[in-house]
Amino acid sequence: MINFEHPEDREYFANLLANGDVKKLDRDFSELFDFEHLAMKRWRFNKIRKKILKELIEKYGNECQLKIHPDCSKVQKFEPDHIIPLASNELNKKLRKMARFSSEKVEQQSFGSNNMKNLTLACKRCNAFKKHRMFLSINFGLQK
């Protein structure tokens, strides 16, 4: 079972990925998650980044999987993109309504893994465009 810190997160991701089916989420999407400390996941990712980019280009060719910016792929520069971000404060904001009315920084929660299943190919344009809208890759980059 995916080891979510908050029970509402399981529900949130089940809705996002598995039409609300919690069992399907655990069965089909567990590799997308890794709740280890963010710094550790980043460190590991940087070590395999080049290899992953090469694998993704072999898999998808020079074709961005996000296609969310009008200038998508105009500049042929690609990056691996985490479908579930390594960390996000979005659920703390959204589901737990933390710091909504204060300037206090909302805590980042660790979510995504460095597993190939959680990685897709994005052009620099789309990847930058997506930055502040978390979980957008899920709709565009996730292979069924």
Ligand SMILES: [Zn+2]
């Ligand atoms: Zn693109």
